[in-house]
Amino acid sequence: MPQCLAHGRPADAVALAQFDLLQRRLRLETERKDIGLEAFIYGAAERQPWTKSIVRHRLNIQHRSAFPVSVYANASVCLEIQDTGICVVDILHLCIPKFEPARCLRGSPSRLDLHSALSVVCRGHRRRKPKGRDSVRPYTAYDSVSGWNQIQKEGQRCHDEQLRGGRRAKFAVVGAGFAGVAAARRLAEFYPGQEIVLLDALPAGEGAAGRSSGFMLDRVETKIDARNTGPQADWQTAILQSGLAWLHDTISARNIDCDWQDIGHYKTSTTLQGARELDHLLARLDGKGISYRRLSRLDISAEIGAAQCTNAVWLPNCVLVQPARLIQGLLATLPDQVKVYTNSAVDRFDIGNPHTLGVGPHEIKADLVVFCNNVTLPFFGYGGQRQLTVYTYAGMTPELDDQELAKFGTAAAWGVTPVERLGPTTRKLVSRRFLFRAGFSYKKELPFAHVEPYLRHMYSQRYPQLKSHAFEYVWGGALSMTRNGAPIFGRMARNIYALSGCNASGILKMTALGKLLAEEIADADSPLLTDTRRFARPQWIPPEPLRSLAVSYNVARMKKAMRN
Structure with a gap:
């Protein structure tokens, strides 16, 4: 069973079970070879990841394979893909530029209790889709003139x-x-x-x-x-x-x-x-x-x-x-x-x-x-x-x-x-x-x-x-x-x-x-x-x-x- 990096104790069994369940429901296809991926999973009750426990999974994508993307229920997940293209992901949508949109086989949200935000960081970019017409922060002009x-x-x-x-x-x-x-x-x-x-x-x-x-x-x-x-x-x-x-x-x-x-x-x-x-x-x-x-x-x-x-x-x-x-x-x-x-x-x-x-x-x-x-x-x-x-x-x-x-x-x-x-x-x-x-x-x-x-x-x-x-x-x-x-x-x-x-x-x-x-x-x-x-x-x-x-x-x- 994966160990908690901060304390060395076993990760929550219920969370791991839901992790495995969602793993079968969300899949990503890519043409790249041997792409390493690390998932940092923070439990819902541990919203301050820099001071709380972290569970880390090391996963791999093989050439032309269907790759299971994993996530805990009631958790926020950061997936950092190395040596690949830019990704845009939320829990209901997953795509990679220059590739076809991924197949997202979703179960019942109520059954999975998925109140999580899934973001993928790739080539140095975090993807977060702006929401609504008021999503842009107000612009503050310079105090001085050039x-x-x-x-x-x-x-x-x-x-x-x-x-x-x-x-x-x-x-x-x-x-x-x-x-x-x-x-x-x-x-x-x-x-x-x-x-x-x-x-x-x-x-x-x-x-x-x-x-x-x-x-x-x-x-x-x-x-x-x-x-x-x-x-x-x-x-x-x-x-x-x-x-x-x-x-x-x-x-x-x-x-x-x-x-x-x-x-x-x-x-x-x-x-x-x-x-x-x-x-x-x-x-x-x-x-x-x-x-x-x-x-x-x-x-x-x-x-x-x-x-x-x-x-x-x-x-x-x-x-x-x-x-x-x-x-x-x-x-x-x-x-x-x-x-x-x-x-x-x-x-x-x-x-x-x-x-x-x-x-x-x-x-x-x-x-x-x-x-x-x-x-x-x-x-x-x-x-x-x-x-x-x-x-x-x-x-x-x-x-x-x-x-x-x-x-x-x-x-x-x-x-x-x-x-x-x-x-x-x-x-x-x-x-x-x-x-x-x-x-x-x-x-x-x-x-x-x-x-x-x-x-x-x-x-x-x-x-x-x-x-x-x-x-x-x-x-x-x-x-x-x-x-x-x-x-x-x-x-x-x-x-x-x-x-x-x-x-x-x-x-x-x-x-x-x-x-x-x-x-x-x-x-x-x-x-x-x-x-x-x-x-x-x-x-x-x-x-x-x-x-x-x-x-x-x-x-x-x-x-x-x-x-x-």
Whole structure:
């Protein structure tokens, strides 16, 4: 008899009997070979699984076999399938994308007493079907306005149009950031003449796409978080370079002015831990044959003026842009068949044929829905156990005079990313301003009264030689982060697809993945898409309060490493 992992005592006999009964009633067919499956079963009286007993069963699926999916009555079950496709399951419905719906041979619910919720987590996604017209959590706008948008001239901004009335479309894309714009543009190429609706809750360019630092690094080794190695790192680099090439072609063909500067960037460290990490980075670059230039202390002072920096290298693999102008230019040049509606937050989502998206009293009916809304994806019932939300903060100075600009080196523009994951990201801008990005918060945006003094303090420490450390604009931006850096990508349910998990690589990564998601929908296979299906498997993240504890622990560990 299975043993309880927590206490080593036999599992409840009645529960096991009902487990065996339902095992014969619910079956799943798949074409995959030797897929391992673990079922974690929590009894009805033990609703706090992290402190109570757990019964674990190890099961296997053989090639083309009918597999019994098991569940206790009055229990919630989490089934994690390894090396397979995305699943959507509740107690009455079971299906796998790219496969036929499973046969669900149900007995009498009253006889089985099935008051359980069955969810299957697969390739890093939890499937929970939204229920009813009020299933979407209310959207909360940012407390601040992006400085990138504020410094744009009026003629450079994309026109905002809200959704009015009802519309019928072939595709509805939720989220008008880099992923959503790329998906909509690519879908228009595959389905000319079919109407595509692109929705965003904020004004054009005010989402995360218009709040980044504008770095487009095309090699994974040079990023702040470069955890992966081997084939997965090669795939990530291929994704970044694919996004860069597609953006370059799109911008050139449509004459989008976004301050495109192919000038590389600097990687710096200010601590002993950072110096060690920089040495490891250079060893990886040497192994890949990637060129770089190491700076002396005099070079650091002359080129970027950072008094605290002790080590720095210049790397050629980076393009700098004005992100708000880039996303607004991409929105303004979409094909006519793509209808863009901003300031149009989706507050209702009904699954059907067609699906219905509600925006206040207005609605859109679409045959297929694509969610490219990153941090708000869990609002629609998808990805909540595979991603978390982090806010980062930036300040932008007023225009600086020649004397102050000279303290940042002789070049007209440059960008710096830190080796240390908690270090500041900085840019000297062609608009005669300076961008300073530092600090983060988990789950919630911090108020301006907390953020502005912190940024000013960090700025003064990094550049004490300046006369003033005031900012004209201060804002925050949300990132969707996954545990292992892999994106949420693919089919969630019938005619529902999603993309999330930018992991601080929003411009290039989400552009490439948005394009690939459209190709997935259109069945346009490619080696890069095949690799994306293979590696887009974000790991499960435990729920609260363990999630907050894990975030706090990791931040404390990084701070300690920097102090030491």
